[in-house]
Structures are given as structure tokens and as C-alpha cells.
Amino acid sequence: MLRQTEKTLERICAGLAIAGGAVLVLLTATTMVSITGRALIGIGLRPVPGDYELVEAGTAFAIFAFLPWCQMKRGHVTVDLFLARFGARVNAAVDTLANVLMTAASALIAWRLWLGLLDKKAYGETTFILQFPLWWGYAAAMIGAIVFVIACAFTVWRSLAEALAGRPPADPGDLREDAA
Known part of the structure; x- marks a missing residue:
């Protein structure tokens, strides 16, 4: 059951990381277009309105998507x-303790992010240029934060079993699909 749960959770985490990478690629393209627009404003091009706001919200999502x-x-x-x-056995015990601490930290971060989301939503704060609600960025990051808490809790279970x-804890370099 541990291995099947791990494979399912890995697929979810991989999909989220790919989504985070795709967002970063889009943000990079947006930034390039915006910089080009600023440089060539004399020939009729313009920067992307709200590019800083998009980069800020997108990067927050991407960071939490990778965790x-x-x-x-x-x-x-x-x-x-x-x-x-x-x-x-000692190495596995230390790994278990580290995963317990990471689970606690991830839960604290997710809780505080949730409170921030509720605060931004309650006050109806929006970005300056695009006027989209600030809580949208928090909600996007919250997806990754929740999966991060789940992944951390799972790694406690995995390291405890080890x-x-x-x-000993598996070497990250040995975690290929054909290993195990």
C-alpha cells in the first residue's frame, strides 16, 4: 500500500511541478514581451500592462508548486x-525527525497562507493595474501548500517505515522509475 500511495502522490506532485514550470515559462515570455515593448515604445510597441503583478502572483504559485x-x-x-x-537505523530515524519537522513547518505555512487568503478576500484588495483580487494569488499558492503538507505527512510515514x-533513507539519486 505504501508504494502505491507513493506512486499516486508522486504523480500529483509531478503534475503540480510541471504546472509550476509552465507558469514560469509563461511569466518569462510575458517579461520578455514587456521588456521588448518598453525598449521599442518609439515604434508603437508597449509593455504588458500589469506585468509585475502577473509575475508576482505566478511566481508565488510556482514556488508552492515545486515544494x-x-x-x-x-x-x-x-x-x-x-x-x-x-x-x-540512526539515519532513518534522523530522516523521520526531519520529515516530522518539515510537516510541522509546511502546516504552519499553509495555515498562515490560508489566513492571508481570507484576509485579502475579506477586504477585497486588488492589484493596482489589472485590478484582479489579491486573494487569487493566495488561492493559487494554497493549492501547492496543501499538497506540500500532504507530501510531508506521507514522507513521515515513508521514513518511519524505513x-x-x-x-537507510534512499539516496535521491537512486529514485529513478526503474529503481525500487
């Missing part, structure tokens, strides 16, 4: 200077 994938693939930075001396089995 679940990074967590599932054990991509967060770790320092293994001292852990290399200990056995598989610790109980006495297996």
Missing part, C-alpha cells in the same frame, strides 16, 4: 557530515 515534488524526491538540502558514521525496517 511537494522536492519533498517527495528528498530534494531538500541535508548535511550528512556526521550521519555517515552511524548505521541505517526506520522500522532498518533501511
Whole structure:
């Protein structure tokens, strides 16, 4: 059951990360068009109205879209200077503790993001140029934040299973589809 749940969650996280990447590509194109429009304003071109607002909201979504994938693939930075001396069980226990802490941090971030979303929605704040509601950006980021909390909770379960089995945490470089 653990492996099937992991595969399903990985697909969700991968899809979200791809969506985040697509948004970044669109934001890059928008920025390029806007800069070109500013540079060539003398020949009738114009910058994209609200480009800063679009980049701000889109980047927030993209960042939160990448976090679940990074967590599932054990991509967060770790320092293994001292852990290399200990056995598989100690390394798996440390990995479990790190995942518990990351789950707590992700839940705190998601909670605060949710409160910010509610605040922006209640006050009806909008962006200056495009006049779209600020809470839309929060809502887009909230999707990734929720999946991040789920991914973190799953990695606690996964690392706990590894610790109980006495297996070391898997090396992120070994997490190819054909491995396992």
C-alpha cells in the first residue's frame, strides 16, 4: 500500500511541478514581451500592462508548486557530515525527525497562507493595474501548500517505515522509475 500511495502522490506532485514550470515559462515570455515593448515604445510597441503583478502572483504559485515534488524526491538540502558514521537505523530515524519537522513547518505555512487568503478576500484588495483580487494569488499558492503538507505527512510515514525496517533513507539519486 505504501508504494502505491507513493506512486499516486508522486504523480500529483509531478503534475503540480510541471504546472509550476509552465507558469514560469509563461511569466518569462510575458517579461520578455514587456521588456521588448518598453525598449521599442518609439515604434508603437508597449509593455504588458500589469506585468509585475502577473509575475508576482505566478511566481508565488510556482514556488508552492515545486515544494511537494522536492519533498517527495528528498530534494531538500541535508548535511550528512556526521550521519555517515552511524548505521541505517540512526539515519532513518534522523530522516523521520526531519520529515516530522518539515510537516510541522509546511502546516504552519499553509495555515498562515490560508489566513492571508481570507484576509485579502475579506477586504477585497486588488492589484493596482489589472485590478484582479489579491486573494487569487493566495488561492493559487494554497493549492501547492496543501499538497506540500500532504507530501510531508506521507514522507513521515515513508521514513518511519524505513526506520522500522532498518533501511537507510534512499539516496535521491537512486529514485529513478526503474529503481525500487
